[in-house]
Amino acid sequence: MSGISRRKFLAASVAVGAATTLGGTKKALAAGSFSGYPNSMGVLVDLTRCIGCRSCEAACNKEQKLPDPNLPFDDMSVFDQTFHHGTQKRRTDESAYTVVNRYTPEGSEPIYRKVQCNHCAEPACLSSCFVNAYTKTKEGAVIYDGSVCVGCRNCMIACPFNVPAYSYSSAFGAVVKKCIFCHETRLKDGLPPACVEICPQEALTFGKRKDLLKIGHQRIQTHPGRYIDRVYGEKELGGTHWMYLSPIPVEEVGFDPRPGNEPIISHVKEFLGVVPMVLAIWPALFTGFHLLAKNQEGHGDHEHDTEHQHDEEGGQQ
Amino acid sequence: MKSLVELGVKPVDSLINERNDKRWSLMEKLFLGLSPGQYLGQALRNPFNWILGLIFAVGLPLILYRFIFGLGAITHASNDYPWGLFLGFGLFCMVPLSASGFMLGTTVEIFGRHDFHPIERLALLNGLLGYFFAVVYLMVDLGQPWRLPYPMFWSFGPAAVLFLVAWHVATYLSVQIAEVSVAFFEWMDWLGGKRFIRRITIGLTVSGIILSTLHQGALGALFNYAPGKVHPLWYSASFQWIHFFVSAIPAGLCMVIVVSTIIKKTMAWRCDDGFLDSLDRCTLGIAKGAAMGLITYLVIKFIGVAHDNEWAYLATGWGAWFLFEMFVGVLLPLVLFAYAIRHQVASLARWGAAFTVLGIVLNRLNTALITFNWKLYQEIPHIFEFIVALTVFAIYITTYRFILYRLPILYSWKEQPQEALAPEAVKAAPASTTVSPANAVYRKID
Ligand code: SF4
Ligand code: SF4
Ligand code: SF4
Numbered sequence: 050m051s052g053i054s055r056r057k058f059l060a061a062s063v064a065v066g067a068a069t070t071l072g073g074t075k076k077a078l079a080a081g082s083f084s085g086y087p088n089s090m091g092v093l094v095d096l097t098r099c100i101g102c103r104s105c106e107a108a109c110n111k112e113q114k115l116p117d118p119n120l121p122f123d124d125m126s127v128f129d130q131t132f133h134h135g136t137q138k139r140r141t142d143e144s145a146y147t148v149v150n151r152y153t154p155e156g157s158e159p160i161y162r163k164v165q166c167n168h169c170a171e172p173a174c175l176s177s178c179f180v181n182a183y184t185k186t187k188e189g190a191v192i193y194d195g196s197v198c199v200g201c202r203n204c205m206i207a208c209p210f211n212v213p214a215y216s217y218s219s220a221f222g223a224v225v226k227k228c229i230f231c232h233e234t235r236l237k238d239g240l241p242p243a244c245v246e247i248c249p250q251e252a253l254t255f256g257k258r259k260d261l262l263k264i265g266h267q268r269i270q271t272h273p274g275r276y277i278d279r280v281y282g283e284k285e286l287g288g289t290h291w292m293y294l295s296p297i298p299v300e301e302v303g304f305d306p307r308p309g310n311e312p313i314i315s316h317v318k319e320f321l322g323v324v325p326m327v328l329a330i331w332p333a334l335f336t337g338f339h340l341l342a343k344n345q346e347g348h349g350d351h352e353h354d355t356e357h358q359h360d361e362e363g364g365q366q
Numbered sequence: 367m368k369s370l371v372e373l374g375v376k377p378v379d380s381l382i383n384e385r386n387d388k389r390w391s392l393m394e395k396l397f398l399g400l401s402p403g404q405y406l407g408q409a410l411r412n413p414f415n416w417i418l419g420l421i422f423a424v425g426l427p428l429i430l431y432r433f434i435f436g437l438g439a440i441t442h443a444s445n446d447y448p449w450g451l452f453l454g455f456g457l458f459c460m461v462p463l464s465a466s467g468f469m470l471g472t473t474v475e476i477f478g479r480h481d482f483h484p485i486e487r488l489a490l491l492n493g494l495l496g497y498f499f500a501v502v503y504l505m506v507d508l509g510q511p512w513r514l515p516y517p518m519f520w521s522f523g524p525a526a527v528l529f530l531v532a533w534h535v536a537t538y539l540s541v542q543i544a545e546v547s548v549a550f551f552e553w554m555d556w557l558g559g560k561r562f563i564r565r566i567t568i569g570l571t572v573s574g575i576i577l578s579t580l581h582q583g584a585l586g587a588l589f590n591y592a593p594g595k596v597h598p599l600w601y602s603a604s605f606q607w608i609h610f611f612v613s614a615i616p617a618g619l620c621m622v623i624v625v626s627t628i629i630k631k632t633m634a635w636r637c638d639d640g641f642l643d644s645l646d647r648c649t650l651g652i653a654k655g656a657a658m659g660l661i662t663y664l665v666i667k668f669i670g671v672a673h674d675n676e677w678a679y680l681a682t683g684w685g686a687w688f689l690f691e692m693f694v695g696v697l698l699p700l701v702l703f704a705y706a707i708r709h710q711v712a713s714l715a716r717w718g719a720a721f722t723v724l725g726i727v728l729n730r731l732n733t734a735l736i737t738f739n740w741k742l743y744q745e746i747p748h749i750f751e752f753i754v755a756l757t758v759f760a761i762y763i764t765t766y767r768f769i770l771y772r773l774p775i776l777y778s779w780k781e782q783p784q785e786a787l788a789p790e791a792v793k794a795a796p797a798s799t800t801v802s803p804a805n806a807v808y809r810k811i812d
Binding site for chain 2: 133134136137140141142173176177178179180181182197198199200201202203205206207209211213214215216217218219220221222223224305308309313314316317319320321323324327328331332335336338339342343
């Protein structure tokens with residue numbers, strides 16, 4: 050291989066790699082220090098106030114024009130439903146962007162928890178998507194563009210809350226489906242989402258995320274016996290825009306108690322950092338190995354010696 | 367086919383039909399120089415074809431069914447297990463088992479170990495087909511496969527690991543097509559194409575190494591998105607990509623051993639003496655490489671456990687399963703390889719390779735499916751999902767065999783009769799001088 054072609058080759062391989070990866074790494078590394086939009090909105094869910102009326106489920110169904118449910122929204126038998134040998138409660142799916150589940154800890158009243166997308170500050174779904182379908186809006190919602198969704202379902206793997214669902218039933222238009230904070234119809238215009246608006250118990254409080262944090266801590270302070278001292282979502286996984294106040298430890302209402310405060314993207318950063326290194330070092334390293342091996346072969350091997358002479362001539366041409 | 371060869375039929379292995387001194391036509395080449403009747407006869411006599419036929423009879427309609435009625439029709443449509451067998455097996459197992467192309471490419475072209483030349487083409491082909499069928503599995507699994515080009519040309523998510531996988535697998539697939547095309551060019555008698563590829567071999571090989579390092583690792587890094595979902599013993603915050611990359615090395619190497627063993631048993635008529643005679647030696651050589659890979663893998667696996675301080679998990683049921691995987695897939699083959707290399711017993715090395723392949727498949731299935739969601743529940747894929755996965759695999763085997771039967775992978779192509787060789791060689795010499803010494807050896811073999 051001549052000097053010229055070797056140089057050209059190095060440049061080309063770095064350029065190809067750089068074009069496809071460097072841009073991405075920069076963005077990904079920047080994401081780690083992203084502190085969010087200061088005035089973005091959120092919702093505080095107070096589990097002590099929720100009575101499990103499922104009005105929010107009904108409102109969401111209407112607002113998002115989802116198909117009619119199998120059981121009507123005033124049928125409370127859904128709370129008894131379990132799946133996969135009794136280990137799982139209901140979860141969000143393509144026809145329900147939010148569900149309310151009942152937890153009955155020993156010796157206490159039942160507690161209900163509404164599940165939907167938590168609109169993370171640094172969403173795992175967003176960072177895992179290879180067509181960039183997801184957007185974190187300045188209002189705080191995590192929305193997505195179904196028209197580019199390829200259906201790899203990596204966001205479902207990545208979401209630490211198991212929120213996104215897939216429209217498996219559709220053959221030609223299957224895309225990911227999840228709560229979008231009613232962004233298009235309401236949030237964008239500063240209105241609270243449908244589920245919040247309908248809640249008869251004011252279990253859901255809509256407001257600026259920073260105000261909600263204050264309200265949350267205030268409630269805990271004023272009623273120390275009523276809540277555990279934790280606003281779930283304040284720091285967890287880099288912070289979420291839907292946060293929870295709970296009367297009992299969060300693992301008893303089906304949350305991961307220690308998800309860590311790092312956003313998911315920080316677990317992947319290490320690898321993304323390796324990419325430019327490999328691109329920069331490998332070509333030179335292995336071309337070097339090749340030249341070494343070639344020279345060694347040359348010793349005492351007449352045929353290869355001639356080959357080398359040709360090689361040099363080739364380089365000068 | 368075997369019985370036909372015994373009857374004196376000689377499958378096409380050269381440009382010129384010796385019987386009438388004419389060039390083989392494309393049709394004749396496709397039928398291996400048999401008459402269509404003979405060809406059909408040998409195909410029908412092979413019981414394996416009947417098994418394949420049965421799989422296709424059930425599986426192909428199911429694949430059609432999947433594309434008409436959606437993924438939900440043949441899977442559990444699970445939102446908790448978004449990746450099932452098609453990716454768990456098809457992508458995460460097929461890709462490491464296809465690392466053979468870049469490993470042997472590196473050995474032969476970069477490190478100049480031309481003693482592995484006879485098996486290099488098989489390794490390259492194994493790589494190409496493995497990747498190609500990983501993409502086929504992906505197409506079956508994607509919700510909207512026709513949108514697969516989106517991440518390439520339409521909507522970029524460059525911060526995503528999968529973006530890197532997509533780009534690199536696509537690029538690497540083209541690199542491998544170029545590498546394998548040499549055999550195709552010979553077969554088609556397009557020598558210009560062959561010379562061109564030989565000239566850029568080193569470039570292709572080095573880009574193969576870069577791309578392989580990155581996407582083999584990236585497949586592991588995909589699981590870094592789910593730190594809480596994969597069981598800690600199969601998850602490593604810092605080393606996941608290294609684990610996947612390093613284990614791909616013995617995986618790819620051992621897959622070549624396994625495939626070459628099957629070939630030796632079932633397709634010896636298609637191999638030339640150069641291939642058959644060097645097979646034991648190559649097998650042991652490759653086994654040596656695989657053993658080195660396995661030792662490294664074993665060490666870094668336990669560094670991973672120690673680094674995240676996961677010893678306590680070893681005492682649980684998952685721990686026993688982990689130790690089982692390590693024992694069957696890593697330790698056992700290591701012992702077999704060590705003995706085989708010491709006493710030069712190729713057949714033992716072949717067993718070692720089989721266990722390694724098994725171990726890698728088990729590891730990838732464990733990471734992607736079995737221990738995934740270990741805090742939630744276990745899911746057994748839908749029976750249709752199994753059948754479709756098997757069908758795609760059967761198509762893979764059929765294609766593999768189709769190519770091995772024809773292209774000069776296991777045998778070397780006799781380009782032209784001796785007297786015609788001279789002028790051609792003169793013409794070829796200046797053009798090929800900038801190529802690696804492999805070319806010289808290669809011409810010698812021709
Ligand atoms: S909860 Fe899941 S789906 Fe919602 S923003 Fe966070 S990662 Fe994305
Ligand atoms: S915010 Fe809107 S989309 Fe989300 S759960 Fe509430 S109603 Fe449904
Ligand atoms: S509407 Fe309010 S009270 Fe009723 S289930 Fe939903 S969150 Fe609970």
